Amino acid sequence: MSIKDKFYFFKLNKKIRSIKPKKKGTPVSKWPESWKRIYFKSYPRFPKLYLDKSILNNNESSLIDTILKRKSYQIKKDHIHNLTKDILSNIFLSSAIINVGKDIKYDSRRAYPSGGSRYPLELYIIIFKTETLKKGLYHYNVKLNALEYMWEINKKEVYSVFKQDFSVKCSGVIIITSIINRSSVKYGERAYTFSHIEAGHIGQNIYLLSESIGLKCRPLGLFDNKKLLGILDIHNNEELIVYPIVIS
Numbered sequence: 001m002s003i004k005d006k007f008y009f010f011k012l013n014k015k016i017r018s019i020k021p022k023k024k025g026t027p028v029s030k031w032p033e034s035w036k037r038i039y040f041k042s043y044p045r046f047p048k049l050y051l052d053k054s055i056l057n058n059n060e061s062s063l064i065d066t067i068l069k070r071k072s073y074q075i076k077k078d079h080i081h082n083l084t085k086d087i088l089s090n091i092f093l094s095s096a097i098i099n100v101g102k103d104i105k106y107d108s109r110r111a112y113p114s115g116g117s118r119y120p121l122e123l124y125i126i127i128f129k130t131e132t133l134k135k136g137l138y139h140y141n142v143k144l145n146a147l148e149y150m151w152e153i154n155k156k157e158v159y160s161v162f163k164q165d166f167s168v169k170c171s172g173v174i175i176i177t178s179i180i181n182r183s184s185v186k187y188g189e190r191a192y193t194f195s196h197i198e199a200g201h202i203g204q205n206i207y208l209l210s211e212s213i214g215l216k217c218r219p220l221g222l223f224d225n226k227k228l229l230g231i232l233d234i235h236n237n238e239e240l241i242v243y244p245i246v247i248s
């Protein structure tokens with residue numbers, strides 16, 4: 001990463017760090033209108049081609065069905081399932097599994113698109129609820145399609161990162177990070193945007209897969225960046241935290 005890029009990412013990360021979750025957020029009753037209202041753009045002066053919603057009622061595609069059902073669930077006690085090897089295989093298969101062509105180094109594809117096939121994203125999972133596996137932090141090794149057990153994780157530490165009860169009262173937390181240099185060597189500052197776009201693709205795969213196998217998920221947008229970097233033992237001049245998602 002060039003010095004210019006490093007400086008840029010450092011600046012962005014400082015901004016992210018400054019939006020930490022608070023112990024007690026603003027109560028909904030005190031939210032301003034601009035936090036609640038959903039806005040829509042419209043061109044009154046242009047003619048409209050109204051699309052047909054009824055096709056959604058008699059479609060035969062289970063994909064459309066799954067897309068329509070997808071939602072961010074309020075994670076409740078009875079949603080906390082034991083994570084098993086089967087469930088994890090499904091999650092990581094849908095989010096990042098590698099599809100090898102002639103040469104794994106130059107010709108392999110994944111379940112999501114990546115700008116210039118640079119694949120800067122890495123996946124981790126903190127497993128809280130399981131009977132058959134070891135609880136703690138794992139890294140997903142894409143090449144081997146294997147979860148690498150890293151270490152135990154203290155729930156209090158995780159709570160202090162997200163300050164939301166469901167972040168520890170859940171089956172696990174998936175954390176998408178980016179080794180930004182893989183992409184910035186080619187795309188410079190644009191790599192930052194690309195990583196977020198790519199994480200969104202993985203996120204949607206996780207949502208749809210979860211919906212189809214009966215898991216619930218919910219993203220965690222606000223987090224203490226420094227503390228989470230510490231839990232993963234990564235450094236944000238190399239690897240940035242992009243997108244944590246709770247599954248249950």
Ligand SMILES: Cc1cc2nc3c(=O)[nH]c(=O)nc-3n(C[C@H](O)[C@H](O)[C@H](O)COP(=O)(O)O)c2cc1C
Pocket residue numbers: 070071072073218219220221222
């Ligand atoms: C980037 C991002 C960050 C989010 N962060 C949080 C969060 O910190 N806590 C939370 O409860 N929900 C979070 N959500 C979930 C949104 O509140 C949810 O997507 C929105 O209310 C729309 O609901 P739906 O996903 O069920 O359609 C986040 C969603 C996204 C995409």
